[in-house]
Amino acid sequence: MITSRREALIGRVLLVVLMLVTVVPFVTLFVTALHPSGTYPSGLSWPDDPQWGNFVTAFTSARMGALLWSSTLIVLGVVPLALIFGTMAGFAFGQIRMKGGRVAFLLLVLGLTLPFEGIITPLYFQMRDFGLLNTRWAIILPLIGLFMPFSVLWMRAHFVSVPKDLSEAASIDGAGIWQLFWRVHAPLARPALSSLAILLFLWTWNQFLLAIVLVDQPDKRTMAGALGAFQGQWGTDIPLLCAGSLLIMTPTVIIFVIFQRQFVAALLQGSVKG
Structure with missing residues (x-):
């Protein structure tokens, strides 16, 4: 009984520490975004006159309406196709006895070891040869392929x-x-499927590297990819940069909060067994 109580106490302490480690950076960003534009806030201090207009300024300056539309198009291009192909291939490997199926599956799983940074150069030249550079297809098509190993x-x-x-x-x-x-x-x-869709949405929406390398126009990138252009324009304005970062993260946080029960339910029902 004493051991179980001690373990429960340690578990709660670890959860509180993990929560603080997760929440404090968001709180810091939020408080910093409320300081007057052009200032350099020091530490975690609430401003005397919160500048809520910084969020409006960041939204209009970064043209986040266009970025929101661009990210939505990219997500709609990636997630449904990745779900369909991943589900069909997963069914084939999981339920159908195929000659050489285990070898093919192991080769496919090896794709999980490929970092995006290691294949970005050949991807660039391939998209260039296809004439897809500076288009949303340069993000959509590689992401579908790169998500396949995990989806399957x-x-x-x-x-x-x-x-x-x-x-x-x-x-x-x-x-x-x-x-x-x-x-x-x-x-x-x-x-x-629902839990995989949530993961694919989050990864696509937050895709940064492919967006900045394969697409030059910020309004054709994902919102996370467009942050690079916003940082170049407002890199010295810390409050506006923090406000823009929070606006970019908001859709992913909302989606996860809404569907967190479905995600946890999928894990508990054994969707990652085997």
Whole structure:
């Protein structure tokens, strides 16, 4: 009993410390963004006259309305296709016995070891040869490919955990592979799909490197990628830079807060088993 109490106390202390480590940077950004433009705030101090207009100035100066639209288009181009391809491939690796399937899966998983920084140079020349530089397709198409290893691994983990008897029963009733996928397994994969969709959305929305390397025009980048141009313009104005950073992070925070229950439910239902 004493050990369990001690473990519970240590767990709570660690959770509080982790919460502080996570929340304090956001609080610092928020407080700094409220200081007068052009000043250099020192420490975590609440300003005497909070400048709420800094958020409006940052929104208009960075043309965040156009950036919001551009990020939405990129997300709509990446997430649905990555979900479809990742789910179909995950089903194939998890439920269908294929010759050489394990080798192919291991080769695919090796893609998780490839850092974006290591392939950005060949990606640049490839997009240039395709004539896609400085377009949103230069971000959408590489992201779909780069997200495939994790998407397939995530969905395969779910399909592997589904009993084989379910597929065998459906096959006896005359269901083909396509019907087995869409009518039987896809509905059961909703928790895994929803959690994967959240992750893909967050990663796409916050994509920075591909956006600044492959696209020159800020209004065709993601909001995180456009932060580089905003920083170049307002790099010496710390309050405005903090206000712009908070505005860029706000959509991802809202999405995660809204769908956090679905994300946690997917983890608890075994979407990452196998």
